Amino acid sequence: MHILEKYVNHFNSNDSKVFASTFADDCIFTDSAPTKAGMDPMYVAGKECVDMIFNMYFSNMPMKATLVAVKDNTLDYIISYPGFDMPCRGTLLEEKDGKIVRYSVAFRED
Amino acid sequence: MGFYAITGGTTGIGAATRKLLQEQGHTVINIDIKGGDITADLAIKAERQRAIAELQQKAAEGLDCFISCAGVGPTEPGDRIMSLNYFAAKELTEAAFPLLAKKGGNALVVSSNSANMAGLNTEFVAIMCDEDDEAKACQAAKGLEGLAKQQAYQGSKFAIAKWVRRISGKWAARGVRINAIAPGATMTPLLEKGLADPNFTTGMRTYPIPTQYGKADNFLKPEQIAQCMLFMISPAADCLNGTVLYADGGTDAVLRTERF
Numbered sequence: 024m025h026i027l028e029k030y031v032n033h034f035n036s037n038d039s040k041v042f043a044s045t046f047a048d049d050c051i052f053t054d055s056a057p058t059k060a061g062m063d064p065m066y067v068a069g070k071e072c073v074d075m076i077f078n079m080y081f082s083n084m085p086m087k088a089t090l091v092a093v094k095d096n097t098l099d100y101i102i103s104y105p106g107f108d109m110p111c112r113g114t115l116l117e118e119k120d121g122k123i124v125r126y127s128v129a130f131r132e133d
Numbered sequence: 134m135g136f137y138a139i140t141g142g143t144t145g146i147g148a149a150t151r152k153l154l155q156e157q158g159h160t161v162i163n164i165d166i167k168g169g170d171i172t173a174d175l176a177i178k179a180e181r182q183r184a185i186a187e188l189q190q191k192a193a194e195g196l197d198c199f200i201s202c203a204g205v206g207p208t209e210p211g212d213r214i215m216s217l218n219y220f221a222a223k224e225l226t227e228a229a230f231p232l233l234a235k236k237g238g239n240a241l242v243v244s245s246n247s248a249n250m251a252g253l254n255t256e257f258v259a260i261m262c263d264e265d266d267e268a269k270a271c272q273a274a275k276g277l278e279g280l281a282k283q284q285a286y287q288g289s290k291f292a293i294a295k296w297v298r299r300i301s302g303k304w305a306a307r308g309v310r311i312n313a314i315a316p317g318a319t320m321t322p323l324l325e326k327g328l329a330d331p332n333f334t335t336g337m338r339t340y341p342i343p344t345q346y347g348k349a350d351n352f353l354k355p356e357q358i359a360q361c362m363l364f365m366i367s368p369a370a371d372c373l374n375g376t377v378l379y380a381d382g383g384t385d386a387v388l389r390t391e392r393f
Contacts, residue, residue, distance in 0.1 A: 061251060062251040063251065063388065063389045063390075063391065063392055064390075064391050065390070066390040066391055067387070067390075071343070071346050071347075072341070072343065072387055074346075075341035075342075075343065075346060075387065076341055076387060076388070078339050078341070079336075079339040079340060079341055082335050082338075082339040083335055083336055083339060
């Protein structure tokens, strides 16, 4: 299974520890898509912070990732939470030992 | 030894701060709804005026510091949140200015790290900060129910920090420093009420606090915030003015990494 497909599956568990296990210890996760919903962009450094931040999100609002396409290091998907469907493009910038080291998400315009 | 006044010094962060100051030998006048040296419900305008008059009498020689700590959380009625967290905090701190000026003292106002999070109701903030209209603010927030009351809480805490920043230059130029502290999720009666409310419990329990990660204790302690406050009001912090200090274990930094 492609690591980005695993990313989607782990996201859909809505379990922050499972989701964080997709990432390397010193990962960097950035996401500018929330700015489309009036929220702050995310810069998450370290697996512990992935766990903490997504524990807050998953606990407060069920979220779903719908896979659209995976091509090379790019993942097109839709993030859905109550009242919002957000087309996103994730780019895998670095992978090591089956874990995501650097991953960047942006709003998908196309 | 110094002469201090604090609002909300009976419980929570205010009580921890008062205790530390008293242990250092300072005299502290506590203004609170229960158990205060001056007892008053500061959400009520007439009570506020009476408390100010009593403070002026008790601290006629001046104050070394005024700490505005009294506040309520988002489980309380919206109008009470607006009156106490913004209008009372502002009015009492303003009233303390001449007393502080007599001794070259400083003021510290308690805001919240939720002030700058997503969802800020900017209309509420404008009614408070720009229109300065308590009746209109209370009317706007009165009908809020459940989770929506967070708008009143967040708005009031943002507004009071904004007020501090706005007047800080003028005050400092006249010899009185003023700062704000923005505590994170701290185990106080305010937080306990939130944890007991189904509208707020999940949100409060899952707030990320990096310094508490992996620890059995999910929340900060009032004494930790009080220690930061003691530094802010001390001569060691004499170059701090108009600062909003996030004493939240790193919550704001992880949720608003790119904006400060």
